[in-house]
Amino acid sequence: MAEILLWHVHGSWTTAFVHGRHSYTLPVLPQGGAWGLGRAGRDWPAAVTEVPVEELAHTEPDVVVLQRMEEIDRVTEWLGQVPGKDVPAVYVEHNAPSPYAASSVHPLAGQSAIPIVHVTHFNDLMWDCGSAPTVVIPHGIVDPGHRYTGEVPHGVTMINEPVRRARVTGSDLLPAFSQVGPVDLYGIGATDFAPPLARHPIRGIGDLAPAELHDEVARRRVYLHTARWTSLGLSLLEAMHLGMPVVALATTEALRAVPPDAGALSTDITALTTTFGELLHEPDLARLAGKRARQFAVSHYGLDAFLARWDSLLAELTH
Numbered sequence: 001m002a003e004i005l006l007w008h009v010h011g012s013w014t015t016a017f018v019h020g021r022h023s024y025t026l027p028v029l030p031q032g033g034a035w036g037l038g039r040a041g042r043d044w045p046a047a048v049t050e051v052p053v054e055e056l057a058h059t060e061p062d063v064v065v066l067q068r069m070e071e072i073d074r075v076t077e078w079l080g081q082v083p084g085k086d087v088p089a090v091y092v093e094h095n096a097p098s099p100y101a102a103s104s105v106h107p108l109a110g111q112s113a114i115p116i117v118h119v120t121h122f123n124d125l126m127w128d129c130g131s132a133p134t135v136v137i138p139h140g141i142v143d144p145g146h147r148y149t150g151e152v153p154h155g156v157t158m159i160n161e162p163v164r165r166a167r168v169t170g171s172d173l174l175p176a177f178s179q180v181g182p183v184d185l186y187g188i189g190a191t192d193f194a195p196p197l198a199r200h201p202i203r204g205i206g207d208l209a210p211a212e213l214h215d216e217v218a219r220r221r222v223y224l225h226t227a228r229w230t231s232l233g234l235s236l237l238e239a240m241h242l243g244m245p246v247v248a249l250a251t252t253e254a255l256r257a258v259p260p261d262a263g264a265l266s267t268d269i270t271a272l273t274t275t276f277g278e279l280l281h282e283p284d285l286a287r288l289a290g291k292r293a294r295q296f297a298v299s300h301y302g303l304d305a306f307l308a309r310w311d312s313l314l315a316e317l318t319h
Contacts, residue, residue, distance in 0.1 A: 005061035009038040012234040016140045020307045024048045027054040062318045084113030088317040092117045097127045120232045120253040140306020148217035148243035156220035158235035160188040170226030180277040218242045222279045240297035244288035247276045262293035
């Protein structure tokens with residue numbers, strides 16, 4: 001077992017990560033925020049401990065899991081130890097390369113002390129990491145269980161900040177789907193989304209707690225994954241675990257994550273909207289596609305394999 005210091009940056013990823021067999025320390029500040037969010041009320045295992053920032057210097061982590069470049073300076077200042085030198089560290093790269101698809105140089109490309117963990121093979125392929133050591137540990141999901149009913153003949157998607165990130169997340173494509181059927185949009189800032197008039201409504205519902213969100217999403221008929229440029233949306237994997245049929249853009253890691261018989265996978269918007277309409281109007285077909293989506297997701301993105309891969313890496317770092 002290892003004592004791990006990390007920040008609560010991506011809730012869904014952290015939820016999976018802290019279900020391992022280690023102890024996890026999360027910095028906390030009275031005002032919360034990016035540097036002191038702590039558990040943020042998440043129902044996480046007891047091995048996850050909040051530690052006030054001013055007390056971090058009294059902790060003795062075996063390894064630091066970094067997720068933002070600024071954390072290197074924060075650890076150096078607050079812990080009094082330099083990541084990769086005084087304390088073992090690893091950097092989790094959650095994002096697809098930016099600003100350039102194939103020529104973006106990773107900020108840690110010029111060093112060898114801190115391994116870079118990519119969450120998708122696509123990211124590992126596309127980021128220029130130079131001579132820095134890299135490893136791919138694909139996502140794992142805490143299985144929410146098969147909840148799909150599809151009783152509401154709507155499409156549904158989960159997108160945070162759909163207005164600001166319209167091109168990246170593909171929220172600008174939702175009006176094309178709404179020509180075929182209603183679309184419900186969940187996520188941070190979803191209520192700010194004001195699409196043009198279409199044949200069917202796009203309803204921005206907002207953000208919900210995970211358990212309630214899973215129940216509501218699973219009542220809808222079809223899950224839409226419209227992201228043009230994303231590492232691999234965990235919401236997509238959650239929807240597949242729920243047993244939902246998926247209509248997805250064939251971009252980035254979606255090509256590996258979504259089998260064709262789970263619904264539709266294409267860069268042709270007309271083909272995607274056509275399949276969307278078929279699934280909306282044929283609940284038995286949707287149910288069968290959702291069953292295949294769940295089988296694939298459980299097999300390829302299960303929690304046990306995710307944690308086992310992390311155990312192996314952490315063992316290398318701490319011994």
